[in-house]
Amino acid sequence: MYQESEIVDLLMVLFLTPIMVVAYRVVTIRGKRWFAAAYLMTATGYVLTVLEGYVAAGVLNTLEHATYAFAGVLCLVGFTHVFRAARTETEGATL
Amino acid sequence: MSVVPFSDSIALVCLVAALVVLLMTPACARSVGATFKYSLAGALALLVFVSLSNVLEHAGITTALDAYEDYAEVLFVPLVAYILLGRSMTEQLEAAEAAEEQTRREHALLMSVVDTAPSSILVADSEGNVWFANDEARRYVEQPGDDASMVLVPGLRPVIARAVEAAPVRIVRRWAMLDGAERWFSISATRLTSSSDGGDHAVVAFQDVTERVAAEAELEEYREELEEQVDRRTSELLELNRQLTDANKTGQRLLANVSHEFRTPLNSIIGFTDLLLGETSGPLNAEQRRQLGFVNASGNQLLTIVESVLELARVEAGRGAVSLSVTELGHTVRDVVNPIGIIAEDRGITLTCVCEAAVTVWADVDKLGQIVRNLVTNAVKFTDPGGVVEVRLVVEVEEVLIQVADNGIGIAPEDQKRIFEAFEQVDRADRARVSGAGLGLSICRDLCGLLGYGLSLESEPGMGSTFTVHIPFEPDMAPTLVGETE
Numbered sequence: 001m002y003q004e005s006e007i008v009d010l011l012m013v014l015f016l017t018p019i020m021v022v023a024y025r026v027v028t029i030r031g032k033r034w035f036a037a038a039y040l041m042t043a044t045g046y047v048l049t050v051l052e053g054y055v056a057a058g059v060l061n062t063l064e065h066a067t068y069a070f071a072g073v074l075c076l077v078g079f080t081h082v083f084r085a086a087r088t089e090t091e092g093a094t095l
Numbered sequence: 096m097s098v099v100p101f102s103d104s105i106a107l108v109c110l111v112a113a114l115v116v117l118l119m120t121p122a123c124a125r126s127v128g129a130t131f132k133y134s135l136a137g138a139l140a141l142l143v144f145v146s147l148s149n150v151l152e153h154a155g156i157t158t159a160l161d162a163y164e165d166y167a168e169v170l171f172v173p174l175v176a177y178i179l180l181g182r183s184m185t186e187q188l189e190a191a192e193a194a195e196e197q198t199r200r201e202h203a204l205l206m207s208v209v210d211t212a213p214s215s216i217l218v219a220d221s222e223g224n225v226w227f228a229n230d231e232a233r234r235y236v237e238q239p240g241d242d243a244s245m246v247l248v249p250g251l252r253p254v255i256a257r258a259v260e261a262a263p264v265r266i267v268r269r270w271a272m273l274d275g276a277e278r279w280f281s282i283s284a285t286r287l288t289s290s291s292d293g294g295d296h297a298v299v300a301f302q303d304v305t306e307r308v309a310a311e312a313e314l315e316e317y318r319e320e321l322e323e324q325v326d327r328r329t330s331e332l333l334e335l336n337r338q339l340t341d342a343n344k345t346g347q348r349l350l351a352n353v354s355h356e357f358r359t360p361l362n363s364i365i366g367f368t369d370l371l372l373g374e375t376s377g378p379l380n381a382e383q384r385r386q387l388g389f390v391n392a393s394g395n396q397l398l399t400i401v402e403s404v405l406e407l408a409r410v411e412a413g414r415g416a417v418s419l420s421v422t423e424l425g426h427t428v429r430d431v432v433n434p435i436g437i438i439a440e441d442r443g444i445t446l447t448c449v450c451e452a453a454v455t456v457w458a459d460v461d462k463l464g465q466i467v468r469n470l471v472t473n474a475v476k477f478t479d480p481g482g483v484v485e486v487r488l489v490v491e492v493e494e495v496l497i498q499v500a501d502n503g504i505g506i507a508p509e510d511q512k513r514i515f516e517a518f519e520q521v522d523r524a525d526r527a528r529v530s531g532a533g534l535g536l537s538i539c540r541d542l543c544g545l546l547g548y549g550l551s552l553e554s555e556p557g558m559g560s561t562f563t564v565h566i567p568f569e570p571d572m573a574p575t576l577v578g579e580t581e
Contacts, residue, residue, distance in 0.1 A: 005165035012172040020176050026183040030126060039175060042142070046168070065102035068146060072109030075139065079116040086126040 002053040010050050013043045031081025038074035041067045100153040107146040114139045128185070134178045141167040141174065214302045218287060221256045221295050223247040232301075235272065248272065251282075251299060258284035258297040267304065279308040351408035354401045361401065365394040403534040406465070407517060410541040417545060422458040424495060424566075425450040425488055431467045432486050435475060443480035446471070450488040454495055456566055462542050463566075469535040470499040470562045478503035478559075494549075495566045502559035511552055515540045539564075 024036060045067040052060035117136050122129040144167045148160035209216055215232035219225045225245035228236050236245040247255075250270035258264045263285040271277050280301045287296040368391040370376065372384065379387065432448045439446035467486070474484045478501045489496040506514060517537040539562075543550040549565030 003165070005169055008169050009172065012169065016172055016176040020179050023176075023179040023183040027179065027186055029182065042171070046172075062098055062102075065099045065106070065149070068142075068149075069102040069105040069109070071142070072106035072113070072146065075113040075142075076109045076116065079113045079120070082127055083116050083120045086120045086123055089123050089126050090121045 002050050006046070006049050006053075009046045013046050017043065029082065030085035031078045034074050034078030034081065038071045038078060041071035041074060045071070100150065103146055103149040103153060107143065107150050110139060110143045110146055114143055131178065131182055131185075134174070134181070138171060138174045138178060141171045145171075214300045216298065216300045218296055218298050219247050219251070219255055221252070221259050221297075223252050223255075226296065235301075250280075251301075254282055254284050255297040255299060258299070259286050259295050267308070278303055278305045280304060347408050350404055354404040354408070357401045358398065358405075361394055361398045365391060365398060368394060400534070403538065407534050407538050407541065410538060410545060417459045417462065419457045419459055421455050422460050422463070423453060423455050424458070424497070425453045427458070427460055427463060428467055428486060428488060428497060431464045432471055435468070435471050438472075439475045439484065442475065444475055444478050445483045446475065446486075447483070448486045450486065452488050452490045454488070454490055456495060456568065458566065459546060462546060466539050466542050466548075466564060467497060467499070469539050470564070473535050474499050474501040474503065474560070474562075477501070493568060495568070497564040497566065498561055499563075500559065500561040505556040505558050506552070506554040506560055507556050511554060515550075 020039070024032065029035070045064045048060045048064040048067065052064065114136060117132065117139060120127055120132060122132050127135075144160070145164050148164040148167075151157050151159075152161055209229045210231075212229060212231065215229065215235060217225055217228040217232040217236060223246075225236050225247055228245055233245070235248055248270050250268060254264055254266070254268070263283070265283050267279060267281050269277055269279050281304045282299060282301040284297050284299040287298050368387050371379065371387050372391060428450045429448055432446065432450075436446045471484065471486060478484055482502050484499070484501045484503075487496075487498040487500065489498060514533075515536050518533045540550055542548075543564060547567070549563075549567075551563045551565065552560060553563070554560035
């Protein structure tokens with residue numbers, strides 16, 4: 001069975017993701033694709049959380065946690081890119 | 096063994112590492128602003144909290160955090176959406192500010208350019224309202240003494256109406272100015288399509304060209320005056336030329352007539368002196384023979400001059416009819432040179448004829464003979480005893496050359512053109528010894544002109560002279576050996 005908070009999470013993902021897609025196309029963050037992938041992994045985890053209450057609980061639960069792991073890795077890569085870009089910009093400004 | 100704890104551990108480690116990296120990232124204007132950075136750190140902290148809760152739960156350490164995990168998960172997505180939207184709005188705002196600044200700079204630049212332009216530029220509507228005028232244009236549209244209100248020059252209104260309704264206008268017009276003075280203007284007007292209230296505006300550029308128009312009118316007057324003057328002078332010159340030609344013809348006719356009248360008595364003088372010298376009327380003493388010899392020689396000399404004058408008159412009058420025939424040049428030249436050889440020998444001059452190159456050309460034998468005779472006689476006449484005169488026949492690709500070369504006194508460069516004129520001779524110390532009227536080369540020049548030949552001279556004072564007659568081959572008359580002709 002599902003919890004109320006999981007349904008709220010799912011609704012948040014469903015309503016806010018289209019808005020974020022529009023904003024994503026405008027912003028100019030270095031390595032933004034990594035962050036988009038990380039977000040999608042997290043959102044997928046939310047969906048899987050709800051689904052595991054109905055079918056294949058064990059498999060979907062494993063997949064849910066795997067998506068979180070992937071999201072963590074992708075976040076790390078993305079922030080590494082941001083770190084490098086900011087450092088380059090700072091060094092350029094210093095020079 | 097379940098992979099869930101392993102996944103949670105990876106997620107936790109990576110997210111903590113990502114949080115550390117983010118916190119170490121320097122906050123700078125473009126890549127990551129401080130607000131953006133700490134907002135992201137908050138969102139990341141939520142995920143770290145969720146991962147930590149999962150790890151602790153699955154490791155069986157504690158489930159105390161599980162109660163708060165749901166809040167963190169619910170907060171995460173809106174927070175990310177907020178950060179993303181905030182970031183995009185910030186970037187768009189910055190872009191708009193940059194564009195505005197750029198527009199302001201370009202507007203300032205444009206205004207500087209427009210205001211410093213030597214042309215008057217204004218924007219007005221077809222009603223005559225001036226919306227913009229640069230500094231130069233203000234001189235014409237600003238009301239004197241008024242509070243900078245601008246009034247369109249009346250003449251501009253139809254121009255603007257035409258530019259608004261039809262195609263761009265380019266004209267030169269005379270306007271009455273606001274102060275009543277009339278001036279000429281060169282005007283370009285075109286519809287201003289970007290105007291905000293319906294597009295009945297036009298941008299007009301105009302320039303005061305009163306001085307230019309006045310100068311052009313003056314120039315036109317000068318031009319007409321000059322043309323009249325040139326026409327008048329040309330008529331005068333033509334009349335003068337006609338009079339000179341008539342006078343020249345009269346002179347030539349007179350000279351020819353006089354010469355002709357001289358010839359008959361001269362022939363009598365020469366004939367009778369020949370008879371006397373032949374002692375048919377009785378013997379002569381030595382003194383009588385000497386004196387009669389002078390008379391005979393002078394008569395012959397005068398007859399030669401008279402005949403030269405008559406020949407020149409004939410050639411210049413165009414009466415020398417050309418009679419062309421296939422001529423073997425070597426033979427013709429030898430026939431002319433051989434008799435002169437006797438005179439040359441008497442004077443102690445060696446005259447040679449190198450005319451082995453036998454070629455046939457279309458030529459007037461008599462006139463060609465006279466040309467060669469005059470040139471060779473001249474060479475013998477102006478070469479000192481002991482000198483050499485050589486006549487050569489040279490065959491080239493497109494012409495045959497008859498060259499008469501001597502090692503005589505030569506001709507100074509300044510005289511080389513003059514000696515081809517009638518009655519002109521080179522000044523020399525022993526001129527008295529050399530008889531002649533100075534007509535030989537003039538006749539050669541005229542005959543060459545008549546036959547279509549060229550005549551050239553190469554000479555240096557003291558080094559001798561070489562006269563060359565250039566006889567071009569006719570297109571269908573290739574040089575041929577006499578033997579081949581047969």
